[in-house]
Amino acid sequence: MYVKNAFLHRELDREIYMIQPIGFQNQHHLEYVCKLWKALYGLKQAPRAWYGKIAEFLTQSGYLVTSADSSLFIKTNKGKLAIVLVYVDDLVITGDDKEEILQTKENLSVRFQMKELGQLKHFLGLEIDRIQNRIFLCQQKYSKDLLKKFGMLECKPISTPTEPNIRICAHEGKSLEDATMYQQLVGSLIYLTLTRPDISYVVSVISRYMQNPKKPHLEAARRILRYVKSTIDYGLLYKRNEDCKLVGYCDADYAGDCDTRRSTTGYVFKLGSGTISWCSKRQPTVSLSTTEAEYRAAAMAAQESTWIIQLMNNLHQPVDYAVPAYCDNQSAICLAENPIFHARTKHVEVHYHFIREKVLQGEIEMRQISTDNQVADVLTKGLNANKFKMFRYQLSTIQRVGIEGEC
Structure with a gap:
């Protein structure tokens, strides 16, 4: 489910001031500032204020926040579970207590402006497929967009993300003229490791050189993209009944x-x-x-x-x-x-x-x-x-x- 008006429920728990917005300055009092009554979208305190609001609502509905993850809420009833996972304004609701899940969805729709997105298939770039008694988790579309963004969509595939026993050093090679592109590439690859443990090691290695990347580091990153091209539809498989x-x-x-x-x-x-x-x-x-x-x-x-x-x-x-x-x-x-x-x-x-x-x-x-x-x-x-x-x-x-x- 998606909360359409999440950042309209954002009472602040502290005093925050801002400069006068462009176009609304008081010409006679340019030195004045504005005191915020509610959090603005993009303000650092806005997600925290919204979390406080949704956590309060779920707690009043009988859910308990887990000690292992503050964004995970659980409600038990006669041995059955209802689970709510909160990620800013996106909610994932699951469990084996179907009645409680339906009641929770109804209560949320009454309290907030909700949009029900149906069975979970896409979430934050993750793709979820259900086939018989299995769940397949991947980032195929994200991988394809990543290859396209960095001009590697037509690259030659390769079978491994790195050479055996590779040794990458910080000071070997020529410095890159534009380190921003390298930093964006590494950041994108880090997010890809959410479903690709097979590239975690080499992504960890190239991420050490974000401050002053060299040409060999970029070549290593491009090799990862070539490997991603050959395994673009790979992901994690989870089986039931075992x-x-x-x-x-x-x-x-x-x-x-x-x-x-x-x-x-x-x-x-x-x-x-x-x-x-x-x-x-x-x-x-x-x-x-x-x-x-x-x-x-x-x-x-x-x-x-x-x-x-x-x-x-x-x-x-x-x-x-x-x-x-x-x-x-x-x-x-x-x-x-x-x-x-x-x-x-x-x-x-x-x-x-x-x-x-x-x-x-x-x-x-x-x-x-x-x-x-x-x-x-x-x-x-x-x-x-x-x-x-x-x-x-x-x-x-x-x-x-x-x-x-x-x-």
């Missing part, structure tokens, strides 16, 4: 950054066969060993796991088992399971030992996995085509036309 257990994978590329020698963390979480959360991020400090880098990656994965468990509990889908976290480094697993601090770990920041507490509490179970089967590897480094395609499939990133035939 064992929906939460499982995680974490990995690290030791000292992979050429400029700072920092390691790269990669983790991915799957619910059943569908990928629901992933990350590729350079670590904030230098690790002194592969074990330390992997241990830090596992700690970051543990933090994400804690949030997902909290969200699942809010959705009344309790995680009453130890979430398996697969790591390909045996030393990091031993370090996480050992409650005794050793001399070799005393330099590691305290918050990275967060994972030890979670392992001891039974919330997370560290498990060994071979490097050849470590799906999080695709989030830490460039891989050869065969290995990349295998991990891409394991991430449930498949082609739209392959849904019908279980590609």
